[in-house]
Amino acid sequence: MTTLTKTAPPLTRRPRHPYRAALATGRGRTGLALVGLVVLAGLLAPLLSGHGPTDQSALTLAGPGTPGHPLGTDDLGRDLLSRLLHGIRADLGIIAIAVPLGAVLGCLSALAAAAHPLADTVVQRAFDLILAFPGLILALAITAILGPGRLPVITVIALAEIPVFGRLLRTGILVQRGREYVTAARVGGTSGGRILTRHILPNAADPLVVQITVSLTVAVFIEGAMSFLGVGVRPPDPTLGAVLSQSMPYLAQAPHFAVGPLVTVTALVLGLSLTAEALNREIRR
Template identity: 85%
Template sequence: MTATAPLPATGKRPRTAPRHPYRAALASARGRTGLVLVALVVLAGLLAPLLAGHSPTDQSSQSLAPLGTPGHPLGTDDLGRDLLARLLYGTRADLGIIALSVPLGALLGCLFALLAAVHPVLDTAVQRLFDLILAFPGLILALAVTAILGPGRLPVVLVIALAEIPAFGRLLRGGILVEREREYATAARVGGSSRTRVLTRHILPNAADPLVVQIAVSLTVAVFVEGAMSFLGVGVRPPQPTLGSVLSQSVPYLSDAPHFAAGPLITVTALVLGLSLIAEALNREIRR
């Protein structure tokens, strides 16, 4: 006969602690590594005015100065501008763009998904809108928006937000379709709850978990989109730096000054890898 654990004085078995998937994901090895990488990049961008010893747009006669040059620890670019300052302020600009564009795309996508859940006619209209957005490749969409608005920060934000609308919208719509057929949703409707109350109080909290993973994935995609637009010259206008524009300027000097491209490449790699690790950790815990 196997021994059983003694019951507490109340005669009830102790409750197990509730599982917190987000906390568990960020506490995992992948989550911690991703957080450290992302935190380092974010801190570098936020503290750019304190860490940079020069203005990112000031030119000097020291063009393509090597690493370790006095006053320019990362060297200078082809116009004599301090690469450390341009890297830090470029990181700051990129973080500002993706921090605005991804939540905007997520909000619009979720609103369209909620509209689709109201009526079959609206569902059809929303699905065709998603198909229309997805019909444009990212580069064509970027060129189209830039042709209308001109290069700058606003077109980059709009392109990223538009590209993310179908991803968030279809993900939430699929979750709503699955959750509203479950027994707890049916029981709530039978109990007299309105359709709106069932959707907002019961279905949405259970359908929203995958959106957290999608945010991390979309932030990664946004880094690439901004970098590609700036690399092609249709992003943020010079002389204001971004990681993509700094990398674009370094291409003609890769053989003579490889350090020119090293800074933005390392920063983009750290940011993308960190976000990818966080997304993977979240996805593993949510699916358990």
């Protein structure tokens, strides 16, 4: 007579949260390091720079390594390190307001569209109207109405992101509504509002996390382009795009003028892109 013995299943390590696991990869760590370095430089701008960003001197277009000016000076004798650090600070302040604002408005629009077919039609046509304008035309139109400054930059970025987040969440809601667990919850008598908030939204929200990182990258380009064209933040306040725009006439005689903002924008965009790619790969597993 044989006896059957039961063996206990091997203990398995509890899987980590996908976001934490994504940021622990090589891409995630590199992206976070680059973004963190740029953000830290912007936050510590008043401590790292020994000059005000608008302080002028007679020492114009001085090269890197000049005493008191590690990165040199611009055409008006202003310290490039100070303008670069405060430009990072200004850019971070703009995108930190504009992208979350666009995300919230877009998600609220998606929830309104999910509530009724008529609301869905109205919201989708509004999205089509926003997307019909190229980014540059939209920026010029908003600037013509509001005038140059931080407000039109924030408005343009937020408007550009509303359809992106709105349609992304709407698609996620429609996909999740067709899943079996939603049907089972309805059969069990769960209300539609509870199904949406407790079941559908948590499962539809993962792509939004990746999109936030991507949208931050897009926001850096939009702010830089508007400031480069002179329709962004008003001078003499520095932004990365404004410093780069001011350097264009002096590329031949003072190429160092453009190096700082170019390297900073590259590091910030590369860091955000690597972070977004790491999050996207981990979520799709």
